[in-house]
Amino acid sequence: xxxxxxxxxxxxxxYLVRPGEVCRYESFVIKxxxxxFIMDEGEHEHVLQLAVEEAWxxxxxxxxxxxxxxxxxxxxxSSVLLQVERPDLEALxxxxxxxxxxxxxxxxxxxxxxxxxxxxxxSLSARERYVKFMQQAPGVAARxxxxxxxxxxxxxxxxxxxxxKGLKEE
Amino acid sequence: xxxxxxxxxxxxxxYLVRPGEVCRYESFVIKxxxxxFIMDEGEHEHVLQLAVEEAWxxxxxxxxxxxxxxxxxxxxxSSVLLQVERPDLEALxxxxxxxxxxxxxxxxxxxxxxxxxxxxxxSLSARERYVKFMQQAPGVAARxxxxxxxxxxxxxxxxxxxxxKGLKEE
Numbered sequence: 092x093x094x095x096x097x098x099x100x101x102x103x104x105x106y107l108v109r110p111g112e113v114c115r116y117e118s119f120v121i122k123x124x125x126x127x128f129i130m131d132e133g134e135h136e137h138v139l140q141l142a143v144e145e146a147w148x149x150x151x152x153x154x155x156x157x158x159x160x161x162x163x164x165x166x167x168x169s170s171v172l173l174q175v176e177r178p179d180l181e182a183l184x185x186x187x188x189x190x191x192x193x194x195x196x197x198x199x200x201x202x203x204x205x206x207x208x209x210x211x212x213x214s215l216s217a218r219e220r221y222v223k224f225m226q227q228a229p230g231v232a233a234r235x236x237x238x239x240x241x242x243x244x245x246x247x248x249x250x251x252x253x254x255x256k257g258l259k260e261e
Numbered sequence: 262x263x264x265x266x267x268x269x270x271x272x273x274x275x276y277l278v279r280p281g282e283v284c285r286y287e288s289f290v291i292k293x294x295x296x297x298f299i300m301d302e303g304e305h306e307h308v309l310q311l312a313v314e315e316a317w318x319x320x321x322x323x324x325x326x327x328x329x330x331x332x333x334x335x336x337x338x339s340s341v342l343l344q345v346e347r348p349d350l351e352a353l354x355x356x357x358x359x360x361x362x363x364x365x366x367x368x369x370x371x372x373x374x375x376x377x378x379x380x381x382x383x384s385l386s387a388r389e390r391y392v393k394f395m396q397q398a399p400g401v402a403a404r405x406x407x408x409x410x411x412x413x414x415x416x417x418x419x420x421x422x423x424x425x426k427g428l429k430e431e
Contacts, residue, residue, distance in 0.1 A: 137383045151373055195365035202372040203321055213307045
């Protein structure tokens with residue numbers, strides 16, 4: 092499979108993808124961490140994904156349809172990625188049935204996580220969302236600035252800071 | 262494949278799944294339409310999915326993990342479904358590679374739609390979201406009460422009504 096993949100390094104604070112570019116690759120994180128976000132018309136960032144080792148990152152719509160990306164994908168630490176282009180990955184699905192299974196499960200889990208996140212945003216308090224995140228992904232929070240984690244969890248940095256302080260004091 | 266599937270009818274306003282039950286089946290809509298929603302602590306409904314013919318519906322977390330469902334799935338019209346249990350679907354993946362591909366693409370598309378919906382909620386106006394929905398799924402809106410569509414699109418029924426009136430007058 093390796094001939095189909097290429098290695099890419101992105102320096103800290105460098106961008107893997109920016110809006111308007113076409114995101115030609117699915118990228119697997121070997122080392123480092125990245126975040127994807129969109130910028131709304133008021134220039135506010137909204138973090139969609141916090142990715143660490145063994146996650147896949149892309150602007151998925153752009154990757155699938157060849158349309159201009161909507162997301163920024165920024166390396167929060169200096170990162171190393173393995174990248175595959177869509178035609179190559181489609182060819183690999185045909186050659187390696189286990190890979191088709193792997194991506195079926197990957198997309199199933201991504202879909203599950205995303206729908207759970209929507210449900211949590213509607214039904215849990217900010218504090219409950221933070222506690223749940225820390226249980227499910229204990230190692231992730233420490234690698235991202237507080238403001239990125241707050242945005243991902245749908246709260247302000249001040250709210251996150253107060254929640255953390257409250258939990259420490261209990 | 263058919264021996265693995267069973268047919269189920271749900272009367273109009275009947276429930277396929279309710280919170281606390283285990284959602285044992287993935288259900289394919291042959292006829293009718295359904296919506297899934299959650300109820301928040303303030304007893305407000307939030308519509309997550311509007312499903313018509315050829316859509317799959319389930320409380321996906323409950324189906325995958327055997328945990329109690331969080332969603333209501335209600336038949337908005339009298340509906341006919343084909344249901345498959347998880348162990349049977351897993352067995353079918355092994356016997357029918359085309360099915361594994363079908364579900365990889367299905368979950369890929371569900372993930373894409375859901376992430377696009379989050380991005381749209383953050384970056385488009387209510388009016389833009391409505392116009393986009395009507396372009397992408399022109400036949401769906403007419404089958405659901407206005408309040409369900411409004412909730413799905415993340416706006417109040419009054420806002421939706423004003424948008425529709427404004428578009429008609431243009």
